[in-house]
Amino acid sequence: MRLRVSDVSKRFEGVTAVNSVSLDCSAGEIVGLIGPNGAGKTTLLNMISSLLDVDAGEITIDGRAVHNIGPRRTAIGGIARTFQNIRLFANLTVRQNIEVAFTTARRHRASALGSVTIERLMEQWGVAEFADRKASELSYGTQRRVEIARALALAPDFLLLDEPTAGMVEGESQDLVKAIMAIREWKGCGVIVIDHDLSFITSVCERIYVLDMGSLVASGPPSVLRDDPKVAEIYLGRKARRRLEEGTDEHRQSRQ
């Protein structure tokens, strides 16, 4: 199974947020989407999950068009996601949050769901001990895991993760690397993940796409970050400039 984004564009009043971007993700693959703030990453994920309509281009799963169909039909069609700002039902328990998605999957994606149960999902994602606690009572890292478990309760063919390590402490994001790698065991579910934490992205992804100012500037294995001069300019160039502007110890010392 293959999710394919072909020449997709999106404009917001005078701003071209996404400019003719193409990418693909196969079943069982973990693909990263990186780029500076405002590069267009979330807008692209919003189009793949049909929260936003594309202005041009198309998005397909095995040739079947899945763009501009609305988020509910997209979820039923096999694409689930998490959000940059966690969107759990705060007053529902962990079990109830997962049950909402599970009920939809049982009705519309029974064969993809197979023998999966809510209990198994909670165990797999290390949240079983919080099953009867309200989502709002949980730590940030635990809420993230619940959100991923809920997305997986839709038995998706493709999972989109928008900045899963945001707000996590280091130990939590390392645990998340293992957990996301385990998703591929999920009946070969493909994963597209956005994150600013480059060590997390390079640990978890086989391939990376780099966006800058709405356009795709590079793609390839994680080594593309180191080896592609355009990417080095975007990341290292800006980082070096920021260090200079901030006058870090390193630069202060080198000036002495």
Ligand SMILES: Nc1ncnc2c1ncn2[C@@H]1O[C@H](COP(=O)(O)OP(=O)(O)OP(=O)(O)O)[C@@H](O)[C@H]1O
């Ligand atoms: N609803 C909107 N209305 C107007 N402009 C928008 C809207 N959503 C995004 N944009 C603009 O589109 C561009 C891309 O934004 P987007 O949020 O997709 O970037 P991003 O790469 O996800 O950034 P970040 O890493 O900060 O989340 C930015 O210039 C942003 O201001």
